[in-house]
Amino acid sequence: MNIIVCIKQVPDTKEVRIDPVKGTLIRQGVPSIMNPDDKAALEAALRIKDGMGAKVIALSMGPLQADAVLREAMAMGADEGILVSDPQFGGADTWATSATLAAAITKLEYDLVLAGRQAIDGDTAQVGPEIAEHLGIPHISYAKELRIEGDEVIVKRQFEDRYQLLSAKMPVLVTALSELNQPRYMTPRGIFEAYREKQVTHWQRNDIPVESENIGLKGSPTRVIETNPKVMKAPGTKIEEDVEKSVQYLIEKLKEKYIL
Amino acid sequence: MDMNFSKEHLMARQLFHDFAVNEVEPWAEQTDEGHRFPKEIVGKMQELGFMGVPFPKEIGGQGCDTLAYVLLVEELAKVCATTAVIVSAHTSLAADAIAQFGNETQKEQFLRPLAEGKKLGSFALTEAEAGTDASGLNTKAIRDGDSWVINGTKVFITNAGQADIYVIFAMTDKTAGTRGISAFIIEKGTPGFSFGLPEKKMGIRGSSTCELIFEDCRIPLENLLGREGKGFGIAMATLDGGRIGIAAQALGIAEGAFEKTITYVKERKQFKTPIAKFQNTQFVLAQMKTEIEAARFLVYDAALKKDSGKPYSVEAAMAKLKCSQVASDVTRECVQLHGGYGYIQAFQVERMMRDAKITEIYEGTSEVMKMVISGSLLR
Ligand SMILES: Cc1cc2nc3c(=O)[nH]c(=O)nc-3n(C[C@H](O)[C@@H](O)[C@@H](O)COP(=O)(O)OP(=O)(O)OC[C@H]3O[C@@H](n4cnc5c(N)ncnc54)[C@H](O)[C@@H]3O)c2cc1C
Ligand SMILES: Cc1cc2nc3c(=O)[nH]c(=O)nc-3n(C[C@H](O)[C@H](O)[C@H](O)COP(=O)(O)OP(=O)(O)OC[C@H]3O[C@@H](n4cnc5c(N)ncnc54)[C@H](O)[C@@H]3O)c2cc1C
Numbered sequence: 001m002n003i004i005v006c007i008k009q010v011p012d013t014k015e016v017r018i019d020p021v022k023g024t025l026i027r028q029g030v031p032s033i034m035n036p037d038d039k040a041a042l043e044a045a046l047r048i049k050d051g052m053g054a055k056v057i058a059l060s061m062g063p064l065q066a067d068a069v070l071r072e073a074m075a076m077g078a079d080e081g082i083l084v085s086d087p088q089f090g091g092a093d094t095w096a097t098s099a100t101l102a103a104a105i106t107k108l109e110y111d112l113v114l115a116g117r118q119a120i121d122g123d124t125a126q127v128g129p130e131i132a133e134h135l136g137i138p139h140i141s142y143a144k145e146l147r148i149e150g151d152e153v154i155v156k157r158q159f160e161d162r163y164q165l166l167s168a169k170m171p172v173l174v175t176a177l178s179e180l181n182q183p184r185y186m187t188p189r190g191i192f193e194a195y196r197e198k199q200v201t202h203w204q205r206n207d208i209p210v211e212s213e214n215i216g217l218k219g220s221p222t223r224v225i226e227t228n229p230k231v232m233k234a235p236g237t238k239i240e241e242d243v244e245k246s247v248q249y250l251i252e253k254l255k256e257k258y259i260l
Numbered sequence: 261m262d263m264n265f266s267k268e269h270l271m272a273r274q275l276f277h278d279f280a281v282n283e284v285e286p287w288a289e290q291t292d293e294g295h296r297f298p299k300e301i302v303g304k305m306q307e308l309g310f311m312g313v314p315f316p317k318e319i320g321g322q323g324c325d326t327l328a329y330v331l332l333v334e335e336l337a338k339v340c341a342t343t344a345v346i347v348s349a350h351t352s353l354a355a356d357a358i359a360q361f362g363n364e365t366q367k368e369q370f371l372r373p374l375a376e377g378k379k380l381g382s383f384a385l386t387e388a389e390a391g392t393d394a395s396g397l398n399t400k401a402i403r404d405g406d407s408w409v410i411n412g413t414k415v416f417i418t419n420a421g422q423a424d425i426y427v428i429f430a431m432t433d434k435t436a437g438t439r440g441i442s443a444f445i446i447e448k449g450t451p452g453f454s455f456g457l458p459e460k461k462m463g464i465r466g467s468s469t470c471e472l473i474f475e476d477c478r479i480p481l482e483n484l485l486g487r488e489g490k491g492f493g494i495a496m497a498t499l500d501g502g503r504i505g506i507a508a509q510a511l512g513i514a515e516g517a518f519e520k521t522i523t524y525v526k527e528r529k530q531f532k533t534p535i536a537k538f539q540n541t542q543f544v545l546a547q548m549k550t551e552i553e554a555a556r557f558l559v560y561d562a563a564l565k566k567d568s569g570k571p572y573s574v575e576a577a578m579a580k581l582k583c584s585q586v587a588s589d590v591t592r593e594c595v596q597l598h599g600g601y602g603y604i605q606a607f608q609v610e611r612m613m614r615d616a617k618i619t620e621i622y623e624g625t626s627e628v629m630k631m632v633i634s635g636s637l638l639r
């Protein structure tokens with residue numbers, strides 16, 4: 001079984017500050033990390049590998065420094081890392097990103113594609129489902145539980161107040177919530193092997209079978225007109241549990257939002 | 261500071277940092293306060309390969325190097341010196357003694373489980389009357405048929421009771437002075453091998469420190485480590501490497517206390533201004549930072565020398581001398597900058613100051629470090 005995990009390198013928003021004047025993110029000097037939902041997707045793939053055997057391929061599109069998240073994925077246990085990187089892919093919105101990633105995926109054999117629900121910088125939650133559409137395969141989003149049975153994947157899909165239990169025949173794409181699991185640590189050995197014994201495969205423009213009108217800034221229909229700090233506040237949540245549970249809940253929520 | 265670390269070392273440091281902050285720091289106070297050996301944390305480190313960082317993969321290690329191991333001990337010590345010394349005594353004393361001096365069978369039997377994290381190691385040289393002067397050992401090993409019979413008592417042994425595999429030193433020829441010392445490997449559970457009561461310590465209070473008691477303890481002849489009569493050299497060579505671990509521990513303690521203090525002085529206000537605004541605070545911080553960076557260079561240099569196969573005995577002694585002095589000085593200054601809040605248990609620097617002192621004592625006191633260093637100058 002082959003599992004492809006889509007991994008985005010993102011600025012660590014815990015460390016990001018907002019420019020008080022322009023209202024934009026100050027990215028300078030901010031460390032880059034593996035997008036948290038993607039780490040959960042990778043962990044899910046690695047658990048399937050541990051349980052029943054699978055080849056896990058980590059795939060990322062981004063600048064050359066995104067190499068680091070692929071090495072990290074390999075240090076956690078991914079078998080291969082593929083970096084799609086070319087100046088021509090730069091400035092992509094979700095349409096161009098998903099078109100490019102989907103085209104890269106068509107070059108690989110796969111049973112399951114896993115993505116994070118949402119990237120903590122772009123935050124659209126569109127790329128996963130869009131990849132599935134480009135590939136013409138079904139997708140299940142918001143997975144909080146996932147398992148394989150025969151040729152099907154069974155997913156608990158989270159809603160605000162309930163969940164659905166869904167099954168789909170592979171190949172299928174699933175987007176993971178960070179609640180899906182607690183990702184493992186890398187091992188020192190994994191890190192040294194990832195850098196000293198393994199290679200990240202680099203795919204450039206000409207390696208990817210995607211039409212030019214669908215890539216990069218030019219292939220991106222989205223225009224960012226203005227970015228504003230959020231002023232509207234959603235109605236608050238009232239926690240009505242005993243003290244211990246409330247505190248637990250609160251801490252989890254704050255961590256989820258990267259406030260803690 | 262830019263040491264031109266490789267990407268793998270930087271990523272390993274990040275891993276060790278994340279682990280220390282997420283898994284170790286939350287327990288550091290209880291570990292100290294309860295004098296409690298952090299079994300769960302050690303278990304996690306064993307699973308993640310942290311107990312075999314510098315050893316080759318072929319023997320179950322992680323295939324990294326001394327520098328990566330130093331980064332591990334340093335990151336752990338920033339948050340918990342107890343956890344750091346457990347790793348250090350296991351890795352650079354017990355396991356490394358077998359890695360350097362064990363034969364193939366011994367490596368397979370004892371080093372592999374240590375490096376794989378299946379077993380914990382300990383190293384026992386010191387005795388009540390033989391501290392700095394190791395030639396004064398009273399523990400005896402006598403050959404009797406197909407076994408060695410050991411009698412005697414070791415004191416102040418780190419990981420004692422918790423460890424499964426012990427590298428110990430005993431006299432095989434009391435008349436020969438240091439040439440009469442031999443090294444042995446003994447497993448916990450061997451009849452005639454028991455432990456004393458835990459010592460009550462000033463710092464690193466979660467680490468286990470107690471006596472090893474040998475009463476007609478019989479071990480197979482094959483458990484002699486290295487050649488008969490070569491134990492003193494084995495002990496000294498192993499301690500050279502161990503000192504790099506203790507230097508890293510001391511560096512980590514200093515850095516941990518320093519980081520806490522930077523945060524504190526920006527928050528604490530007196531005379532309507534953060535105490536960070538006082539020039540005395542600034543100058544003390546500047547001096548501390550400079551000392552820490554100087555110490556850092558020495559310990560990384562010793563590690564790099566060991567990794568590149570160069571002599572490192574003097575470098576390791578200088579690193580331990582400097583780092584342990586810096587740890588004691590910096591933690592004391594950090595307590596001072598915290599005022600009364602530094603003297604109570606609220607901000608961790610109180611613990612760190614107590615923890616720092618031992619780094620000037622074990623694996624050779626600072627005076628011994630000076631003997632090693634000056635010895636190399638006046639040969
Ligand atoms: C300030 C700003 C505003 C933007 N506004 C918009 C906008 O309004 N509309 C728009 O379409 N684009 C916008 N973009 C671009 C957008 O953020 C992208 O970079 C993008 O295409 C990825 O979308 P996302 O980050 O929302 O990912 P999401 O859709 O949230 O990501 C979901 C999952 O898809 C996968 N994935 C996403 N990107 C990659 C990748 N590069 N490599 C591998 N896997 C990946 C990951 O598994 C991830 O968890 C904006 C960018 C900036 C800087
Ligand atoms: C918490 C803890 C953990 C330990 N863990 C271990 C362990 O795992 N394994 C192990 O084998 N040992 C261990 N030790 C023992 C430690 O290494 C010794 O305590 C240390 O080497 C000093 O020996 P001593 O205590 O007998 O002091 P002494 O040798 O009695 O020294 C007393 C003082 O005299 C000074 N001194 C001695 N000789 C000279 C000289 N010639 N010139 C100048 N000054 C001198 C010393 O520097 C010191 O200041 C541990 C000790 C402690 C406290």
